Amino acid sequence: MAVVAHVSPELGSHRVRADFPVLERTVRGGKPLVYLDSGATSQRPTCVLDAEQEFITDHYAAVKRGAHQLADEATEYYEGARAKVATFVGARQPEEIIFTAGATASLNLVAYAFGNATGATGDAARFAGGPGDEIVVTEMEHHANLVPWQELCRRTGATLKWFGLTDDFRLDLSDVSGMITPRTKVLALTGESNVLGTLPPVADLTAAAHRVGALVVLDACQSVPHRANDFAALDVDFAAFSGHKMLGPTGIGVLCGEYALLETLPPFLTGGSMIEVVYMDHSTYLPPPARFEAGTPPVTQAVALGAAVDYLTDLGMDHVEAHAMELTGLALQGLSALPGVSILGPATTDARGPAVAFLVDGIHPHDVGQLLDDAGVAVRVGHHCAWPLHRRYGVSASSRATFGVYSTADEVAALVDAVAGAQKFFAGR
Amino acid sequence: MRMDDLYAEIILDHSRAPHHAGLREPFDAQTHQVNPTCGDEVTLRLAVQRGEDGGLAVQDVSFDALGCSISQASVSVMTDLVIGESLAHAQKMLAAFEAMITSKGADPGDENLLGDAVAFAGVAQYPNRVKCALLGWKAFKLAAAQAEVGAT
Numbered sequence A: 001m002a003v004v005a006h007v008s009p010e011l012g013s014h015r016v017r018a019d020f021p022v023l024e025r026t027v028r029g030g031k032p033l034v035y036l037d038s039g040a041t042s043q044r045p046t047c048v049l050d051a052e053q054e055f056i057t058d059h060y061a062a063v064k065r066g067a068h069q070l071a072d073e074a075t076e077y078y079e080g081a082r083a084k085v086a087t088f089v090g091a092r093q094p095e096e097i098i099f100t101a102g103a104t105a106s107l108n109l110v111a112y113a114f115g116n117a118t119g120a121t122g123d124a125a126r127f128a129g130g131p132g133d134e135i136v137v138t139e140m141e142h143h144a145n146l147v148p149w150q151e152l153c154r155r156t157g158a159t160l161k162w163f164g165l166t167d168d169f170r171l172d173l174s175d176v177s178g179m180i181t182p183r184t185k186v187l188a189l190t191g192e193s194n195v196l197g198t199l200p201p202v203a204d205l206t207a208a209a210h211r212v213g214a215l216v217v218l219d220a221c222q223s224v225p226h227r228a229n230d231f232a233a234l235d236v237d238f239a240a241f242s243g244h245k246m247l248g249p250t251g252i253g254v255l256c257g258e259y260a261l262l263e264t265l266p267p268f269l270t271g272g273s274m275i276e277v278v279y280m281d282h283s284t285y286l287p288p289p290a291r292f293e294a295g296t297p298p299v300t301q302a303v304a305l306g307a308a309v310d311y312l313t314d315l316g317m318d319h320v321e322a323h324a325m326e327l328t329g330l331a332l333q334g335l336s337a338l339p340g341v342s343i344l345g346p347a348t349t350d351a352r353g354p355a356v357a358f359l360v361d362g363i364h365p366h367d368v369g370q371l372l373d374d375a376g377v378a379v380r381v382g383h384h385c386a387w388p389l390h391r392r393y394g395v396s397a398s399s400r401a402t403f404g405v406y407s408t409a410d411e412v413a414a415l416v417d418a419v420a421g422a423q424k425f426f427a428g429r
Numbered sequence B: 001m002r003m004d005d006l007y008a009e010i011i012l013d014h015s016r017a018p019h020h021a022g023l024r025e026p027f028d029a030q031t032h033q034v035n036p037t038c039g040d041e042v043t044l045r046l047a048v049q050r051g052e053d054g055g056l057a058v059q060d061v062s063f064d065a066l067g068c069s070i071s072q073a074s075v076s077v078m079t080d081l082v083i084g085e086s087l088a089h090a091q092k093m094l095a096a097f098e099a100m101i102t103s104k105g106a107d108p109g110d111e112n113l114l115g116d117a118v119a120f121a122g123v124a125q126y127p128n129r130v131k132c133a134l135l136g137w138k139a140f141k142l143a144a145a146q147a148e149v150g151a152t
Helices: A046-058 A069-089 A102-118 A122-127 A146-157 A203-212 A258-263 A298-314 A317-336 A365-374 A389-391 A409-427 B009-016 B069-082 B087-101 B111-125 B128-152
Strands: A097-101 A134-138 A160-165 A182-191 A213-217 A238-242 A253-255 A275-278 A284-285 A341-343 A354-358 A380-382 A398-402 B029-035 B041-049 B056-066
Touching: A046 A298, A069 A097, A069 A298, A069 B111, A097 A102, A102 A146, A102 A213, A102 A238, A102 A253, A122 A160, A134 A146, A134 A238, A146 A160, A146 B041, A182 B041, A203 A213, A203 A354, A253 A258, A275 B009, A298 A317, A317 A341, A317 A409, A354 A365, A354 B111, A365 A380, A365 A398, A365 A409, A365 B069, A380 A409, B009 B069, B009 B111, B029 B128, B041 B069, B056 B069, B056 B087, B056 B128, B069 B087, B069 B128, B087 B111, B087 B128, B111 B128
Parallel strands: A134 A160, A134 A182, A182 A213, A213 A238
Antiparallel strands: A097 A253, A238 A253, A275 A284, A341 A354, A354 A398, A380 A398, B029 B041, B041 B056
């Protein structure tokens, strides 16, 4: 089917696509790869690989220790990456950026650190919660921003509450004051649903949470890769995201936290690199970010993430967002025009990000995915780590297309064609 | 592999109208299996009886399943195969099916032993579908173990 496209000229263009060698390859018997799974993990441009190789080849050593030139250089690269990431997401200072193993590690860091404040006196006491206290999440959370809070509640005796979802795929905000109350200790929410694409009103909910003295933890995994972010302006207390969804490597993520909070937050992982002085019976800890980076950090991955940030910055995040949303509009239009196909999420690009989950009448998402794969179209199928969300809408799974800076309108057309082809295949046999 | 081979007619037939679907009484064991990556699930009941040789035999298998066509068809074909067989023979079929499905295509399956279930041989080419094909069989495996314990 013909989809008339007008996408930002730089993005998805031959020039950008040439930066991603994997896009050249074919799959399933010579079919061009149509990679529409960037929301799960994005492909990496050669400059990210090159940055990693150059660092390892010429500057690699243990960071923040060692009295030699290589150690100094490696430390400079590592801290340079921290500064790049800080600027990219609107942190107030580089020291607000903590490198972790990934967004899941970042969210667990916060949840465990809060738990470690149990029984604390002084400034750290504000992080502690127990019976009578409440942690508020939403029904659209990725498991990574739900299960750690379930576990924290189990350990501390706090109660888990959640904003439900409406039939039109939005957060149910009919009773915000009943949900966020003086008992609320933490509001943990996504900046953008990885299934529905829905953008919750993060700034408003953050303000409501702050009015009652609650801390706000943002899962920014889906929004950081394709939108300009300013965490300081948004006023969230903590934000987590992953490197591998933003053209960077696996094995690295970020926890961005307001510095004054990080200064008093108890550590989670302890050991080398995070201590100030160690005695046999107790230890004191370094200020952030070192306090939260025990052990040898993922230095190589941080340097590569810095290169990914440079690449995105060069493209321009306003262009990146416009491109993603144009493709989202085309996908929403093309898919909903097919009889028997429904979008699991808002039908228009209004207050929405570029995750397009869909259902095909009478065909299980896994079978849809199989037929798409046979046409060279790579999408995600399943519950996308958001099982409660799927249960809310009465389905066990969905198919999901997500877009990257290299995605094109032709690829969206290939997706729509392949879905129609899957319908034809199962109807005809 | 072509999709016509993966989704052989017999697989689509079973997925559209699964045999022995719907949970039934009586039963000696009930198990529940979930595929955590896609959320597919099956609840399976097994009724056994003591055969003339003194061993246990599969009297009835019933199930309630939610899932893709491969998982639905696979459990349906399995019920046709195992009902009426000795538990020992059913377990032999189960082992042969699992070997075929996890062989990455090297094992086409023994049609004499597995009957219609050899239609699933193509699934072995797609590692991400192996769990789909095995879901119902795993549920049966657990139920069989439970029934054996209950019978002793």
